[in-house]
Amino acid sequence: MSSSSLSVQGLAKRYGDFVALAPTDLVVADGEFLTLLGPSGSGKTTLLSLLAGLVPPDEGSVRIGSQDVTYAPPYERDIGVVFQNYALFPHMTIEENIAFPLKMRKVGAAEAKRRALEALEMVHLPHIAGRYPRELSGGQQQRVALARCMVYKPSIILMDEPLGALDKKLREHMQLEIKRLHRELGTTVVYVTHDQEEAMTMSDRICLMNAGRIEQLGTPADLYFRPRSLFVADFLGESNILPAALGSRSGDEVEIGLGTQGVSGRALANGNDLPPGTEVRVMVRPQNLTVARKGGSTPDGLQGRVSEVMVTGSLTKVYMEPLDGKLPPLVAAFPTRNDDDAVRIDDVLTLSWSGRDAVVIADSARAAGTA
Amino acid sequence: MTMTHAQGAKRHSPPPAWRKPVLMGAPLVLLLVAFLVFPVGQLLALSVYNGQGFTLAPYAQLFASSLYITVLWITLKISLATTVVAVVAAYPVAYLISIAKGPAKSRLIFWVLLSFWTSFLVRAFAWVVILGRNGVVNSTLMSLGIIDTPADLLYGFGAVLVGMVHAMLPLAVMTMLAVMENIDRTLPRAAGTLGARPGTAFWTVYFPLSLPGVAASAIMVFVSAIGFFIVPALLGGRKETMITQLIIDQVQQTLNWGLAGAISVLLLTVVLVVFLLYDRVFGFASLTGESAVVRNRDTAMRRLGGRVLAALGSVSDALIGLVPRRHPLRGRSERPVALTAFVWLLLVLISLPAFLMIPLSFGKGGLAWPPSGFTLQWYQQLLDSPIWMQALWRSIVVAFGTGLLSMAIGVPAAFLMVRSQMRGKGAMLAFILSPIVVPRMIIAVGMFYVFAQMGLVGTILGLVIGHTVVAVPYVVMTMMAVLRNYDTRLDLAAQSLGARPVAALRHVTFPILGAGMLSSFLFAFATSFDELTISLFSSGGLSATLPKQFWDEVTLQVSPVIAAVSTGLLLFVATLIYVADRLRRRSLAG
Numbered sequence: 001m002s003s004s005s006l007s008v009q010g011l012a013k014r015y016g017d018f019v020a021l022a023p024t025d026l027v028v029a030d031g032e033f034l035t036l037l038g039p040s041g042s043g044k045t046t047l048l049s050l051l052a053g054l055v056p057p058d059e060g061s062v063r064i065g066s067q068d069v070t071y072a073p074p075y076e077r078d079i080g081v082v083f084q085n086y087a088l089f090p091h092m093t094i095e096e097n098i099a100f101p102l103k104m105r106k107v108g109a110a111e112a113k114r115r116a117l118e119a120l121e122m123v124h125l126p127h128i129a130g131r132y133p134r135e136l137s138g139g140q141q142q143r144v145a146l147a148r149c150m151v152y153k154p155s156i157i158l159m160d161e162p163l164g165a166l167d168k169k170l171r172e173h174m175q176l177e178i179k180r181l182h183r184e185l186g187t188t189v190v191y192v193t194h195d196q197e198e199a200m201t202m203s204d205r206i207c208l209m210n211a212g213r214i215e216q217l218g219t220p221a222d223l224y225f226r227p228r229s230l231f232v233a234d235f236l237g238e239s240n241i242l243p244a245a246l247g248s249r250s251g252d253e254v255e256i257g258l259g260t261q262g263v264s265g266r267a268l269a270n271g272n273d274l275p276p277g278t279e280v281r282v283m284v285r286p287q288n289l290t291v292a293r294k295g296g297s298t299p300d301g302l303q304g305r306v307s308e309v310m311v312t313g314s315l316t317k318v319y320m321e322p323l324d325g326k327l328p329p330l331v332a333a334f335p336t337r338n339d340d341d342a343v344r345i346d347d348v349l350t351l352s353w354s355g356r357d358a359v360v361i362a363d364s365a366r367a368a369g370t371a
Numbered sequence: 372m373t374m375t376h377a378q379g380a381k382r383h384s385p386p387p388a389w390r391k392p393v394l395m396g397a398p399l400v401l402l403l404v405a406f407l408v409f410p411v412g413q414l415l416a417l418s419v420y421n422g423q424g425f426t427l428a429p430y431a432q433l434f435a436s437s438l439y440i441t442v443l444w445i446t447l448k449i450s451l452a453t454t455v456v457a458v459v460a461a462y463p464v465a466y467l468i469s470i471a472k473g474p475a476k477s478r479l480i481f482w483v484l485l486s487f488w489t490s491f492l493v494r495a496f497a498w499v500v501i502l503g504r505n506g507v508v509n510s511t512l513m514s515l516g517i518i519d520t521p522a523d524l525l526y527g528f529g530a531v532l533v534g535m536v537h538a539m540l541p542l543a544v545m546t547m548l549a550v551m552e553n554i555d556r557t558l559p560r561a562a563g564t565l566g567a568r569p570g571t572a573f574w575t576v577y578f579p580l581s582l583p584g585v586a587a588s589a590i591m592v593f594v595s596a597i598g599f600f601i602v603p604a605l606l607g608g609r610k611e612t613m614i615t616q617l618i619i620d621q622v623q624q625t626l627n628w629g630l631a632g633a634i635s636v637l638l639l640t641v642v643l644v645v646f647l648l649y650d651r652v653f654g655f656a657s658l659t660g661e662s663a664v665v666r667n668r669d670t671a672m673r674r675l676g677g678r679v680l681a682a683l684g685s686v687s688d689a690l691i692g693l694v695p696r697r698h699p700l701r702g703r704s705e706r707p708v709a710l711t712a713f714v715w716l717l718l719v720l721i722s723l724p725a726f727l728m729i730p731l732s733f734g735k736g737g738l739a740w741p742p743s744g745f746t747l748q749w750y751q752q753l754l755d756s757p758i759w760m761q762a763l764w765r766s767i768v769v770a771f772g773t774g775l776l777s778m779a780i781g782v783p784a785a786f787l788m789v790r791s792q793m794r795g796k797g798a799m800l801a802f803i804l805s806p807i808v809v810p811r812m813i814i815a816v817g818m819f820y821v822f823a824q825m826g827l828v829g830t831i832l833g834l835v836i837g838h839t840v841v842a843v844p845y846v847v848m849t850m851m852a853v854l855r856n857y858d859t860r861l862d863l864a865a866q867s868l869g870a871r872p873v874a875a876l877r878h879v880t881f882p883i884l885g886a887g888m889l890s891s892f893l894f895a896f897a898t899s900f901d902e903l904t905i906s907l908f909s910s911g912g913l914s915a916t917l918p919k920q921f922w923d924e925v926t927l928q929v930s931p932v933i934a935a936v937s938t939g940l941l942l943f944v945a946t947l948i949y950v951a952d953r954l955r956r957r958s959l960a961g
């Protein structure tokens with residue numbers, strides 16, 4: 001195993017009776033960019049703190065490379081942490097703050113100064129070197145925290161919402177900087193964010209957390225198109241979730257029956273191996289639904305009455321009530337066109353999808369909202 | 372991309388969870404058990420054990436005459452009067468400080484602290500000079516022709532009350548301030564936006580929120596006053612004898628330890644009853660500056676209180692309305708001129724007595740007012756006196772020792788109290804703070820008894836231990852306040868950036884906590900430097916500390932050298948506060 005891979009086994013943390021992190025296994029490969037995503041209070045910061053050695057675990061172990069570091073103090077781990085609340089030292093100037101890790105590593109004063117200013121350059125704040133943290137805005141403090149972590153090029157960086165306080169433009173710039181650093185130095189990054197788009201674009205893999213446990217771990221496409229649970233389907237982006245009964249299987253696809261009016265379709269089995277007749281859910285993303293006017297090529301497809309049409313710039317979203325009252329409301333999205341034949345409220349449309357774009361979710365557990 | 376495996380190679384195992392709290396808390400607990408619980412217990416035991424067996428003779432003696440009960444009654448009366456006056460006078464001062472900003476605030480605090488830290492002895496003795504037959508008041512009135520013969524101002528209830536209030540006022544202000552500083556200042560403003568006029572906003576929002584501070588300050592003053600003996604001894608007559616003086620008499624003159632123990636039991640019972648009442652009404656949490664919710668269970672009382680406060684509010688609004696205002700908006704300034712003037716008058720009054728000693732110390736005429744001529748002879752005498760010089764040196768050594776020892780065992784305990792979630796924390800805190808609650812005289816006498824058996828009387832070590840017992844609660848309290856405002860994640864950040872624990876302490880924790888630690892140290896230092904009660908007994912006959920020497924002088928033979936000593940002490944304290952403040956500001960800026 002390479003020196004900057006991270007792995008945890010059965011790692012758990014409780015505060016009194018409250019389980020902040022249930023026993024968890026996780027392996028982060030050397031040079032990987034892994035994002036922790038999940039609702040507030042789901043244990044992201046807890047997991048990060050355990051990795052960094054900021055709090056002791058109740059159970060389990062942490063390894064960096066082949067070393068067991070479960071109870072090693074933070075300063076022996078060569079891990080950089082960008083704290084959720086920045087944690088800048090109030091009695092040091094920005095330059096001193098950034099030079100601090102270099103000083104701890106016995107880098108000479110002149111060299112430390114040069115590298116600190118370079119790091120400030122990178123976060124676009126060269127003019128504030130002599131100021132104190134309280135004299136900066138929230139976003140500036142956040143960038144200083146980032147610079148302080150990057151300046152000593154640790155082989156593993158843990159970041160807790162490092163861009164949360166930045167505006168969109170600055171955020172995109174910093175995303176690029178982080179990605180560049182990650183690429184050039186081969187740093188292993190564990191990253192926490194609340195921004196799904198950020199998670200999708202930056203990560204090699206996403207670890208979706210919920211109530212102190214890992215809900216699903218996989219590539220962005222895995223989570224988005226092949227969620228293993230309703231929670232995941234619901235948490236990431238918009239989705240249509242329909243109750244369905246399994247039919248016969250062919251290859252990795254399976255026949256499904258929807259509602260009471262004999263409508264059928266196909267979906268990916270998604271690794272589920274359940275007997276025909278099992279009640280499951282099927283998820284289709286709005287952009288994968290195709291709509292056609294009634295009487296089109298798929299006369300016996302799922303039909304719905306349009307209840308709302310929203311044009312959101314590049315996309316048009318159409319909300320529909322299925323004619324079969326047993327099915328929940330649906331939403332379809334397609335590129336906005338300059339079209340005379342536009343969809344209007346109360347139109348009745350027929351919906352269809354490719355079997356590769358729908359997936360079976362066997363899990364009967366709660367959805368994100370009710371977790 | 373390389374990671375140092377050198378240290379990582381050793382296999383770490385989880386440290387046992389109990390070790391840290393025990394190491395942090397044990398020294399303080401042991402010290403208090405050995406030198407507070409044991410001595411006080413001994414003294415109390417002496418009241419029922421006479422060497423041969425169980426006896427109630429001391430109690431028979433105690434209740435045989437009405438003397439002791441009368442003295443107890445006088446003690447309570449004086450303490451209560453002192454408390455009421457001191458708390459009422461302290462309120463506007465603390466309020467003004469809590470709303471002042473910048474240099475104005477520093478200046479106000481400086482003057483309160485100057486009084487707070489100027490020796491009780493100097494301040495009490497100043498009143499002797501002011502109120503004496505040839506004192507400031509009498510000679511001024513006579514030279515103005517208002518009176519012909521000097522009035523007897525000293526040695527009466529009035530003099531004692533003035534001296535006691537003067538002694539306790541700074542304590543009252545500081546205790547109250549701790550709570551007032553935590554009151555969210557936007558609340559009265561919010562009340563203003565909701566339509567309350569300034570007077571109503573103050574009485575119905577700010578005042579109720581400040582009540583825990585008033586209560587904390589009242590009990591601190593009351594308990595200190597009960598155990599105080601300097602002022603009544605110097606300024607009171609026979610009718611103002613307080614109960615602590617009876618204990619001194621029993622120990623120093625009649626050597627009746629049994630009776631001394633019985634009186635101590637009486638005194639301690641009274642104090643405990645007062646504290647239990649306090650806890651019923653306010654809870655102890657308000658004493659450490661934690662904003663306590665006033666647990667007022669009596670709703671009828673509450674409604675009545677609410678109505679009284681509302682009425683007070685309307686009255687003040689009516690009064691404020693009488694004053695014409697040219698700029699209605701600017702008139703709503705947060706710092707009313709009248710209040711400022713009143714507070715400064717009060718501060719001048721409480722500072723003045725000690726300052727009167729300066730001209731006297733350079734005068735040829737001794738301690739009579741007005742001073743005449745100019746001489747340095749009193750200072751010369753002071754410097755030439757080996758007794759004074761040795762006392763000064765001993766006091767400095769003992770104060771340093773006390774400061775260091777208190778910090779060494781108090782700071783870890785404060786960390787424990789603030790940061791750990793161990794069970795029994797509340798009980799432990801109460802125990803740590805108990806030296807403040809137990810009247811100083813009882814501690815001092817018990818300690819004397821135990822020290823005598825251990826051969827510690829008259830030793831520096833004995834004094835350092837004794838002073839640490841009474842100083843360490845203040846160290847723990849100030850450090851707890853400091854630590855509560857400290858973000859522990861900064862330590863973690865430093866460690867994650869590569870700082871080992873010692874480096875993290877050196878570069879991050881201590882620089883940020885430094886000012887707070889320095890003031891804790893100074894608190895312990897000053898407490899010891901001005902400590903008389905314990906030194907009175909435990910310093911032994913020949914190795915006096917400065918306060919003990921001062922006490923011996925003023926009670927035996929009053930000499931103008933006292934004025935020179937007082938001036939020196941005043942200067943010393945002023946320098947100390949000034950330096951501490953400068954350091955604090957530098958650490959804030961730097």
Ligand SMILES: Nc1ncnc2c1ncn2[C@@H]1O[C@H](COP(=O)(O)OP(=O)(O)OP(=O)(O)O)[C@@H](O)[C@H]1O
Pocket residue numbers: 015018019020038039040041042043044045046047084
């Ligand atoms: N020191 C603590 N004592 C008690 N409970 C704690 C402590 N630290 C965290 N928790 C609890 O553990 C749970 C997980 O907290 P954590 O900080 O890991 O959440 P998070 O996923 O980072 O949330 P956010 O997105 O809001 O930052 C929360 O419910 C929190 O209240």
Ligand SMILES: [Mg+2]
Pocket residue numbers: 044045046084160
């Ligand atoms: Mg968090």
